[in-house]
Amino acid sequence: MIKHAKHTLCALAVAAVCSPALADKSSDAIHESLVVMDTHLDTPALLVQPGFDIMESHTFDDDFSQVDVPRMNSGGLDGGFWAIYSSQGPVTEAGFRESRDTALLRAMAIHEMVAAHPETFALATEPEDAEDIAKQGKKIVYISMENAYPLGEDLSLLETFYKMGVRMVGPVHFKNNQFGDSSTDPNGQQYGGLSDLGKELIKKANQLGMILDASHAHDDVLKDMIALSKTPVILSHSGTKAVYDHPRNVDDPLLKKLVASGGVIHVNAYSSYLKELPNDPERGKAYGELFKQMGNMAEMTAEEIAALKAKRKQIDMEHPAVRATFEDYMEHFLHILKVAGPQHTGVGADWDGGGGVDNMMDVAALPKITGRLLAEGYSEKDLADIWGNNALRLLQQAKDYAESLKKPQ
Ligand SMILES: [Zn+2]
Structure with a gap:
């Protein structure tokens, strides 16, 4: 953890923004005072692994894990969206059934983590829960669904997952599925955006009050989601094509479109999406x-x-x-901040899902981001938005819309 003495912070910051108020607080104190969330934690994949204990201290070098309670404590991470991830299998009844069961078990594993350590974790379903839980000194557990494939063609299942606490859903992963096109399907596009069922999914998620997540989706799916969704869309873990032209990243015109619709982008730390890396076939x-x-x-x-x-x-x-480096990560971050602004940017580093860069290999390193953004001139209020408020605003909007439907017309 970087300790910024007052003078260090001022030396790093541009003189104009090094206000007395800011200089009074160290970067670490600011980081610690904020509700710090990451919108894409793949850690539930580890929860189902025999022998993994989230309460214990681990190192990436030892077991490749990146999130546990001791490291959340040292990195000031209060929690975020814990993903029910499903790999993309065959778009068949048998495939749907198998992935549905795996996804339900993954959801159970998240609930079991909370139930087994009620003094450490708390389930969050409402926008205001984050702050309440952080105030109690507990870890915030919102649940998201990465890849809606397990729903099969039965959208009533989305309601089941909603009842299990899911508040964010992304239609696709590495390949096209029943809901639409992926950004990385080796066979290219299948629908030119969302499928008809995908359009129904958007409607259903809006009705329930879930945030729609377009990370992994093809640009045309993101465009469809922006056009169809009644509430702003998130990219929970994505980067910018302006720094590295990869299908998983968005270009500036599309990012501006997302922002104009109220949406947010949380910056991914997945090395091979950040820059071109030398290929090692062996x-x-x-x-x-x-x-x-x-x-x-x-x-x-x-x-x-x-x-x-x-x-x-x-x-x-x-x-x-x-791997890419912390500086490569910040290059994406700073460019996105410049284009989208601090009210539309956040962190979704893909921990335990392939994220992590040299000098930021686990959540213990998160204060570095705060330190760097303060040094770049972003304010404490900007940091509060980036680390939590932006995602919570989207959840509030999703909830408000769903509730507006329940009121008599
Ligand atoms: Zn992902």
Whole structure:
């Protein structure tokens, strides 16, 4: 954790913004005082792994994890949106059924985490819950759904997930599915945006009061979502094409469109979306083989998982990972801030889902972002918006719209 003495902060900041009020508080004190949330935590994937204890201290070097309670404490992370992630399988009845069951179990795992440690975690479903929970010194657990594939073609299931606490939903992941086009499907677009069922999904999510998430979706899906959704859309973990032209990132005109509609973008720290990285075919091959063996880790024993992790470490030693750096991450962040403004920008670093850059490999490093943004001249109020208020505003708008439908016309 960086400790900024007053003079260090002033030296880093542009003179004009180094106001006496700001100079009175260190960057760390400001960070600590804010409700700090990340809109895309993939940690629930670890919760179902035998042997993983979120209350214990871990290191990335040791087990590749990036979020646990001790590291949340040292990085001042109060919580955020914990994702029910589903990988994209076949768009068939059998595929829907299997992923529905896995998604339900993932939702249960999040509830079990909260139930097992009521003094540490609290489930959040309402916009005002975040602040209340943070005030109690507990971790905020909103639930999101990354990839709506498990819903199959039965949108009533979205209501089931809503009742389980889900307040954010994204239609697709790496490949096209029944709801629309992915930004990264190797076969290209299938619908030219949302499918008819995808359009129904937008309507249903609006009716329930869920935030719609367009990360992973094709640009045309984002455009459709902006046009169709009654409330602003989020990109919960995305970057900018202006810094690196990758399909997972958005260009400035589309970002401006999102912002004009009230939407927000939370900046991803996924290395290979931040910049062009040298290709290491040997490493790719070794990892490809490892991932094949990994399969469903929830069904493995702790020993089997430990053996796979040892193999992964061996690969990393023989073919070291090349990652983007904290500065690469900040290049995306600062550009997005310039285009979208601090009321439309946040953090969604994809922890435990492939995120993490050199010098920011786990949530313990989050105060660096606050330090850097203060040094760039952003205010304490901007930081409060970036770290939490923007996402909560979207949740409030989603809720208000859903409630407006219930009132007699
Ligand atoms: Zn993702």
